[in-house]
Amino acid sequence: MSVLEASAGLVIKKPMVANIDLLDGKPSLIGITREEMAEALMDIGVPQKQAKMRVSQLWNWLYVRGVSDFDHMTNVAKDLREKLKTHFTIARPEIVEEQVSNDGTRKWLMRFPPRGAGRPVEIETVYIPEEGRGTLCISSQVGCTLTCSFCHTGTQRLVRNLTAEEILAQLLVARDRLGDFPDREAPQGTIMPAEGRKVSNIVMMGMGEPLYNFEHVKTALLIATDGDGLSLSKRRVTLSTSGVVPEIFRTGEEIGVMLAISLHAVRDELRDMLVPINKKYPLKELIDACRNYPGVSNARRITFEYVMLKDVNDSLEDAKMLTQLLKGVPAKINLIPFNPWPGTNYQCSDWEQIEKFADFINHAGYASPIRTPRGRDILAACGQLKSESERMRKTERMAFEAMMIANHGADD
Ligand code: SF4
Numbered sequence: 001m002s003v004l005e006a007s008a009g010l011v012i013k014k015p016m017v018a019n020i021d022l023l024d025g026k027p028s029l030i031g032i033t034r035e036e037m038a039e040a041l042m043d044i045g046v047p048q049k050q051a052k053m054r055v056s057q058l059w060n061w062l063y064v065r066g067v068s069d070f071d072h073m074t075n076v077a078k079d080l081r082e083k084l085k086t087h088f089t090i091a092r093p094e095i096v097e098e099q100v101s102n103d104g105t106r107k108w109l110m111r112f113p114p115r116g117a118g119r120p121v122e123i124e125t126v127y128i129p130e131e132g133r134g135t136l137c138i139s140s141q142v143g144c145t146l147t148c149s150f151c152h153t154g155t156q157r158l159v160r161n162l163t164a165e166e167i168l169a170q171l172l173v174a175r176d177r178l179g180d181f182p183d184r185e186a187p188q189g190t191i192m193p194a195e196g197r198k199v200s201n202i203v204m205m206g207m208g209e210p211l212y213n214f215e216h217v218k219t220a221l222l223i224a225t226d227g228d229g230l231s232l233s234k235r236r237v238t239l240s241t242s243g244v245v246p247e248i249f250r251t252g253e254e255i256g257v258m259l260a261i262s263l264h265a266v267r268d269e270l271r272d273m274l275v276p277i278n279k280k281y282p283l284k285e286l287i288d289a290c291r292n293y294p295g296v297s298n299a300r301r302i303t304f305e306y307v308m309l310k311d312v313n314d315s316l317e318d319a320k321m322l323t324q325l326l327k328g329v330p331a332k333i334n335l336i337p338f339n340p341w342p343g344t345n346y347q348c349s350d351w352e353q354i355e356k357f358a359d360f361i362n363h364a365g366y367a368s369p370i371r372t373p374r375g376r377d378i379l380a381a382c383g384q385l386k387s388e389s390e391r392m393r394k395t396e397r398m399a400f401e402a403m404m405i406a407n408h409g410a411d412d
Pocket of ligand 1 (some may be wrong): 146147151154207208209241
């Protein structure tokens with residue numbers, strides 16, 4: 001057994017849902033608007049005057065009850081269920097692998113069937129249970145075009161954008177597996193918040209840049225926050241961007257969720273290297289867009305993510321410049337100890353330095369929590385995701401394991 005497997009509480013590695021329907025190429029009823037669903041139903045012969053009522057019924061079964069089989073829709077007439085089965089699918093994607101970290105973090109590798117002439121694609125979704133909340137980190141693209149130099153996903157070329165259905169499917173699968181739908185139970189030993197919803201928050205911080213897939217992300221998040229469906233509060237949904245400035249205002253106007261910025265550097269020369277999109281949209285433009293984010297206030301602050309890289313961006317001079325840069329922006333700064341991955345040249349800042357950095361910012365009046373690394377042992381932590389379609393080669397894995405052992409020694 002490898003160190004990775006030994007340190008994880010449990011590793012399940014088996015296909016769980018054979019997504020036959022989708023392989024047959026039927027369109028899904030998941031991830032479309034009510035209007036689109038009504039059109040789809042009328043196309044198969046549902047009378048126009050019934051369409052609205054049928055949409056409400058289906059919406060409830062899909063998003064409140066979480067069913068993935070038309071036969072479970074007991075208040076829908078049998079002949080209509082048969083028609084729905086013939087023309088549409090509501091099947092879940094295949095779970096290729098589920099890994100559980102020893103801190104309770106879960107990572108799912110999901111496989112989506114081909115779209116048109118394409119190939120099946122795999123993406124990762126991570127669940128992080130904490131006291132009083134459970135956060136799901138959702139992917140928006142397969143791979144990424146942005147090549148942020150500290151990010152593992154950035155080393156995987158972009159395969160394609162995920163559809164709204166595929167983005168929502170990540171939430172539905174997580175709620176299935178965590179027993180977060182009525183009449184569903186979580187596997188024994190699952191670590192979850194003691195009360196309330198098991199998935200209480202979502203963050204678009206998985207693989208990909210969500211604002212390069214704006215329309216699909218928008219549709220999915222509007223369904224996730226729909227009061228008659230998955231019903232997540234918009235204050236509990238955060239979209240994180242590396243800084244696609246032209247789409248930031250629209251995000252606030254059209255989706256209305258919380259905003260996070262992958263900042264990581266306060267000087268353009270350094271940010272050009274760490275987050276190369278900065279060459280196109282430099283810091284001044286980015287911070288101006290944040291100042292103008294619809295709804296921003298002290299009660300709805302923007303989160304700035306700042307990965308702590310040893311001797312790169314972690315000096316007190318950087319901390320000082322950070323507070324100057326964010327002057328006048330209602331902000332919270334999340335400090336993220338760098339999470340190692342195979343092949344990286346960066347190191348995590350020393351803990352003492354992270355604390356000094358946090359204290360400096362805190363004294364300047366900004367909340368500056370240090371994010372506890374979660375799920376590092378299963379490569380589920382921030383910046384570590386990379387779908388296993390690009391599986392680690394044996395040599396990479398051995399190097400990573402050695403690095404984890406070294407890091408554990410340092411932590412102790
Ligand atoms: S940090 Fe985000 S935007 Fe940058 S490479 Fe990674 S996934 Fe892409």
